[in-house]
Amino acid sequence: MxxxxxxxxxxxxxxxxxxxxxxxxxxxxxxxxxxxxxxxxxxxxxxxxxxxxxxxxxxxxxxxxxxxxxxxxxxxxxxxxxxxxxxxxxxxxxxxxxxxxxxxxxxxxxYRPLLPDPRAVFKVTPMAKKSLPQESFLRKALPYLQKGVSAETLTKALKMPLDLVRFYLFRLERKGLVERTGKIEGVRPGLLGLFLKGMGL
Structure with missing residues (x-):
């Protein structure tokens, strides 16, 4: 029935x-x-x-x-x-x-208050390759992370919810497997300082 x-x-x-x-x-x-x-x-x-x-x-x-x-x-x-x-x-x-x-x-x-800005750019660290078998998210995101990518872009590429991608990046960052580049996607380098200052960072 x-x-x-x-x-x-x-x-x-x-x-x-x-x-x-x-x-x-x-x-x-x-x-x-x-x-x-x-x-x-x-x-x-x-x-x-x-x-x-x-x-x-x-x-x-x-x-x-x-x-x-x-x-x-x-x-x-x-x-x-x-x-x-x-x-x-x-x-x-x-x-x-x-x-x-x-x-x-x-x-x-x-951990929501600690999650990264959706546009913060992350890159993979040399240590990450040793963790690929255990980290299915990292394995899938690796081609993008090698070039540098934001959670916002990864969300579209992997078809996953934004907050979940931000959380996975946060968790990988704590393990030392990815790191922030200091760049914000879509913000020109000259404007980065002003942006961070406006954000109180």
Missing amino acids: ALFGSLNALPLEKLLQLLAHKEGAVEIWNVKDIPATTLYLKPGYIRSIDQHGKPLEALAAKATLQALLQAREGSFEFLPGAKPKHKVRLNWPVEKVLLSTVTLQDELER
Whole structure:
């Protein structure tokens, strides 16, 4: 039997707990800044997360799920028994994903006042290459970070929420894997001093 409703009445976190032991697809639409998304489930697991009929790779899928779990507007429908037509599988345990997403959101909120300016330019440090296997965000962002890039530009390139990108850069900076160049994207060098002075820095 199909189940449908709004995220305002039934947030995705509770919906996933309700469907934890079901097989099928949760279609979600009308969420601000997020394209229509389909979560394919099997008992206890998220099989894959699709947009435009194609599976998202792990980093984009995680960012999309993070944003959807925070959403309080949007519509959903559960289609029992539906399976993805592709072979890509995330196979994420539902309980573990919900716990790690809540933990990440708590961390993000705690450090929000310390997050970098969206236009601050970051570059990768020599130390970073040793951390690539563990840091999936760093691996994905590396081509941009080698040239120097802001969170604002990375958001568009990686199709991830701005605050999440800022948080990942902040975390990588604390580990010494990226560093700020002192430049602000879109600000001419001569204006940088005035900009920083205006910001009280």
